[in-house]
Amino acid sequence: MSSFAVRTDLALEDRERIGGSDGEIRGVILEEVEKEDSGIKVTRVKIETKNGAKLMGKPVGTYITLEAPALTEQDEDYHREVSGELARQLKSVMPDAEKEQSVLVVGLGNRDVTADSLGPSVADNLFVNRHVVMEFGRAAYAKGKMHSISCIVPGVMAKTGMESAEIVHGVVKETKPDFLIAVDALAARSTRRLNRTIQVSDAGIYPGSGVGNHRNALTKESLGVPVIAIGVPTVVDAATIVGDALERMEKESGLKLIAAREHPQAVSELNNMYVTSKDIDETIKRLSFTVSEGINIALNME
């Protein structure tokens, strides 16, 4: 693409953009499962080869998308159903879900920017017990088996002077969890997907930005333990939304307007800008509760 590069954190949107809805992509497998009763659509994109990863612009791994249109509404029963489905999908990518393990949940993002506060807000509602297990043993809880759960909100570089990933690497070295669950707000390509889509992936996560910055990666390669990422798109990059509108206009008008699309000033103005919804505070409050409940259910061994 040109300077209005279309950025998305959703593998599903990459898949749509590249392959069309029917076309095949070598090294990428797509499965859809419609959940008829709840209306939650679950899609699984598996990137299996390096070639697939290159085409998709995302690392090799499994990317599960839950599309739940009513997530934007205030319906407690529906949110509970989504939490249940999220828990099922989480368990499907957890390493050895039936064995007692220690889990570190990482709430990425910026607590002080509403659209970016999903990770910290999920952390606020999480059940943690590692300190109790450390002091009294698992016997402190009258249960058969249980995981040991800890949680960190690393904050953002402008306030800590450190990459989120540096802080997480340090905490992992010190506390040696068996695997990580990292939660973050994502960028989608289309406003239609905002706040109603949850992506679960076993391919790790790159807080803050693009693939390739290794100091910045939270992956099995960099940390030595598996990393499950949970994300919800809450923003669209401003350049993406304009680029998308221009592309649509080209299609409809049948004209090629490449010069305008690459206009450098128009692009630079939109850098560091994003689009989000006006009721993002209510949205994050509901979504963070739904995601934290999904994690709590998945990590409860009863």
Place this chain on the structure above:
Amino acid sequence: MSSFAVRTDLALEDRERIGGSDGEIRGVILEEVEKEDSGIKVTRVKIETKNGAKLMGKPVGTYITLEAPALTEQDEDYHREVSGELARQLKSVMPDAEKEQSVLVVGLGNRDVTADSLGPSVADNLFVNRHVVMEFGRAAYAKGKMHSISCIVPGVMAKTGMESAEIVHGVVKETKPDFLIAVDALAARSTRRLNRTIQVSDAGIYPGSGVGNHRNALTKESLGVPVIAIGVPTVVDAATIVGDALERMEKESGLKLIAAREHPQAVSELNNMYVTSKDIDETIKRLSFTVSEGINIALNME
């Protein structure tokens, strides 16, 4: 305009859009004063007639704009200079600034949405003394003359079930201030004006939305006392940014692409969406301090 209506809360942008930079508008007067030492550009738009108000889409009154490009930077001395200039401009529209009066400052907007939290954040740093003056008299302070200052953050309708204006009307009836200062985050047309422009106006304010909803107005007509509005643009409507990009493309390509611009689906997707900057948390922190200092200085009679 078409369905991508360009919305701005800045009278200066209306003036640019309508009159061009040279053209005259009947009933609207424009004065510019460049402050050479500080680089703060002060512009004064006076809407004097009903005709001018109709053309501009804004009520009759004076609209002062401070354009201070370095406001987005972390430079304490510069922010102090802007606070001083804001105080001077505030005093120029305050009714009888040399007389002891009671002032109610209103922090409009939503504390839980970062880009909309300017009003509540300004309230946090404001000097208030009405309760001390009520209990001990002005003699409690070792000063010649002083205003009595109170402050309210009415919150947003989704959380209170009431219009901000209803709450303010009630508080005005009960506490009878001599005039109001209302602070709010605004929408600009252009991303270039975001976070570096302050508008001061004596024309009142319409929290939440468009002119005409009288239950919603904070004006001299509805409240019986003067209302000075202070606003800083922190967002651009998503539809505006796309409409603007399309308009620019039309100009550059020399084509008329009206059909595309009125595409109803594209518009409805963008409703209830806005564009803001990624570091809006740091921005609001600095701006709210600068604006509250400006008010504190203007209301200090020493």
Place this chain on the structure above:
Amino acid sequence: MSSFAVRTDLALEDRERIGGSDGEIRGVILEEVEKEDSGIKVTRVKIETKNGAKLMGKPVGTYITLEAPALTEQDEDYHREVSGELARQLKSVMPDAEKEQSVLVVGLGNRDVTADSLGPSVADNLFVNRHVVMEFGRAAYAKGKMHSISCIVPGVMAKTGMESAEIVHGVVKETKPDFLIAVDALAARSTRRLNRTIQVSDAGIYPGSGVGNHRNALTKESLGVPVIAIGVPTVVDAATIVGDALERMEKESGLKLIAAREHPQAVSELNNMYVTSKDIDETIKRLSFTVSEGINIALNME
């Protein structure tokens, strides 16, 4: 009492202190109802005469106390039971609970002081609908009957320059609710009652301090509509806790140590100090959810 005056906002504690557990007080009626299944003890103190009010140091009215020892624990089912019981008791003092009415809920206290943030926190989880009812009518909801619910968090005098009561009076004049529910954090005499007791009263409330300051009262007399108060003790005055310890020592030692108890320096040091629990953040989070659910259930007419 002496200079270490024992202060409590709980009528039940006044009753214990004055009458002993068996003795009668003229003008004050005491009923106890143990709920055997849930372990919630409900007590009803009715102050019926001016004499009773004088003896008790509280206005004429009904004071219902729910004592729920396990409220300090993290047990969702138990909290749900307490919410249900609170809803029942609320309805018992609501004026005409079966008629559609408009209700203003007031969240008193200081959001920025954890132990005093119960009211604002309850407001955060409240269902409000007045704005929807005003715009679309009750038909907007697919229900038989419903109340119209609004909510205000007036804030504290140090930040607004106004008494909470002034703000509430103004909002009541403007929006004319049929009755008020005011929620506040209370002071108990004994640390044993902290965070596990809920008081519901139809006698109004005096935010900030003592009876008699009429500018400060939220009562049927001052507002013209009934006021139901809900309070949870979260603090003990520091002077009370010391006075109580000294009193206990006198009893146990059989000595009168009045001189020490009136020591003026010791008292003045403790003014403006209170005692609270170290995990007050978790406590307020749970309690505010339990109380808001109680109100939501009581105001739901289905």
Place this chain on the structure above:
Amino acid sequence: MSSFAVRTDLALEDRERIGGSDGEIRGVILEEVEKEDSGIKVTRVKIETKNGAKLMGKPVGTYITLEAPALTEQDEDYHREVSGELARQLKSVMPDAEKEQSVLVVGLGNRDVTADSLGPSVADNLFVNRHVVMEFGRAAYAKGKMHSISCIVPGVMAKTGMESAEIVHGVVKETKPDFLIAVDALAARSTRRLNRTIQVSDAGIYPGSGVGNHRNALTKESLGVPVIAIGVPTVVDAATIVGDALERMEKESGLKLIAAREHPQAVSELNNMYVTSKDIDETIKRLSFTVSEGINIALNME
């Protein structure tokens, strides 16, 4: 002492309790310096031997106390003076203050409990630059010499499942700072010292509680780099305040009331309770600004 053990985090209060105002303690040196112009009293307690450490109940090291009575007032000039004095004292214990170093500032405590939020609030106002220095080098700033500054708020165990010290150890291993500055709210013995005393120490800090828990220590021994602790007493333990009142009563009455003082029920009720001031929100806001300014000045090499 008995079960109402008097706890203080201030070495100065230990010194007063043990040695009296005149008496000597072997292994402990006391120096006082009254700053006449500002009214800030600076005291330096040096614990030089193991015997002194045992007597004082605190590790070997230097403890500097700034007593600034007017810190509780809203006087910007005075707070600026205290920041300046704090900066001077900080530099006196910094290792090699004239050499460019990397510093990690740690904001200990609980952001959600007002009286315990000093550390996180100081972090909010801190200048950090490590990420800029890492990316662009020190040349990014037009300065002669500069430190590289990072900052972490580890949060509390109930929310993270980890000791604060575990998180800090991990971050230190990963980012290898030259020394640490740890900021925390402290417990004093006397309410008279609350909110107007700053302690600076080179003896490290034990977040959460008592000496001896090595997993919990932030010291040169455990981390390998020097740790400077800055603390302000904002609470008194509830048991301490009652024990102190009883002790005073014993002295004044000439009686020994040991039985009462050891009353187990009275003590257990007060466990996990603390005493703090009613305006703790305003206090923390001012104090955190004063302390962060002191650190910012001390770490600015110009």
